[in-house]
Amino acid sequence: xxxxxxxxxxxxxxxxxxxxxxxxxxxxxxxxxxxxxxxxxxxxxxxxxxxxxxxxxxxxxxxxxxxxxxxxxxxxxxxxxxxxxxxxxxxxxxxxxxxxxxxxxxxxxxxxxxxxxxxxxxxxxxxxxxxxxxxxxxxxxxxxxxxxxxxxxxxxxxxxxxxxxxxxxxxxxxxxxxxxxxxxxxxxxxxxxxxxxxxxxxxxxxxxxxxxxxxxxxxxxxxxxxxxxxxxxxxxxxxxxxxxxxxxxxxxxxxxxxxxxxxxxxxxxxxxxxxxxxxxxxxxxxxxxxxxxxxxxxxxxxxxxxxxxxxxxxxxxxxxxxxxxxxxxxxxxxxxxxxxxxxxxxxxxxxxxxxxxxxxxxxxxxxxxxxxxx
Numbered sequence: 134x135x136x137x138x139x140x141x142x143x144x145x146x147x148x149x150x151x152x153x154x155x156x157x158x159x160x161x162x163x164x165x166x167x168x169x170x171x172x173x174x175x176x177x178x179x180x181x182x183x184x185x186x187x188x189x190x191x192x193x194x195x196x197x198x199x200x201x202x203x204x205x206x207x208x209x210x211x212x213x214x215x216x217x218x219x220x221x222x223x224x225x226x227x228x229x230x231x232x233x234x235x236x237x238x239x240x241x242x243x244x245x246x247x248x249x250x251x252x253x254x255x256x257x258x259x260x261x262x263x264x265x266x267x268x269x270x271x272x273x274x275x276x277x278x279x280x281x282x283x284x285x286x287x288x289x290x291x292x293x294x295x296x297x298x299x300x301x302x303x304x305x306x307x308x309x310x311x312x313x314x315x316x317x318x319x320x321x322x323x324x325x326x327x328x329x330x331x332x333x334x335x336x337x338x339x340x341x342x343x344x345x346x347x348x349x350x351x352x353x354x355x356x357x358x359x360x361x362x363x364x365x366x367x368x369x370x371x372x373x374x375x376x377x378x379x380x381x382x383x384x385x386x387x388x389x390x391x392x393x394x395x396x397x398x399x400x401x402x403x404x405x406x407x408x409x410x411x412x413x414x415x416x417x418x419x420x421x422x423x424x425x426x427x428x429x430x431x432x433x434x435x436x437x438x439x440x441x442x443x444x445x446x447x448x449x450x451x452x453x454x455x456x457x458x459x460x461x462x463x464x465x466x467x468x469x470x471x472x473x474x475x476x477x478x479x480x481x482x483x484x485x486x487x488x489x490x491x492x493x494x495x496x497x498x499x500x501x502x503x504x505x506x507x
Contacts, residue, residue: 194485209500237438272312279397297398299383309365310381360418361400367417436464
């Protein structure tokens, strides 16, 4: 009788204990399930990444975009240069074609050449001038593309770089419009100037922008031109009825006390003493000029490989709207491609497998011609 009463007294306690054990099992099971599901997601993500890396490694980031062309020498006996058109592979948004990111190798039955690549062709003008007693000198090709000028002093090796607004670092100026170069403290020195010349530009008329006080000091207000680099000397900008004109050397003036500056490289206009308003800009901006393949071949030198990017934006990156030609030149005194020779060119970018191009030199070569190799 006593045992039954004790059992009845413990029924509530046993129920609570059972509930606690059940809750513990549920919590543990939930934790285990969470771990298992999380590991499943993790494994799936890792599998996806591994597959993606595998696809990237197995596929080339470049693909052929037309026929491979060979340039025949002046005697009509061998191919002295190969021109290979390439574009981005499907799924790629850009590929770096800089000299440190690409390798080009060439193989035939008679020779094997590795790492011939020297980078992207830059159509630079290079000239040597002697500065006068005031440290000034005249460049011959104008107008000059803002931001493209580099000046090296022969006697000391000092280098001056173009900031894009008419100034040179560490100390100097360049008038992009007339090519007048001035270096402080370098009077009478011989300098080597490398730069690009503006060939094409397009007009923009009536471009509107709100003047904003970017530094919040109430004195200088900035306007950002949409298109750049800007052609020096071409800018006219009107703010609330006052027109500022460009002097070709990075300065703006309204003909009186109003002044401002223009960074031709970035398209940033700064006007002093203007507090708000709307700016209307008229100017010309530089349009990229595609290189001549004959100039690229000459720039390669005796032997090597170089890329020429068409429809480019003045950088070494191949993008979706651009096309590149890989120019491979061989030194015929050492490496000659004659009739029926087979040649293999491997182009290895930083990401993905190498693009391999194999072609055979056809018979009947005509001197100084370009032959389609398929």
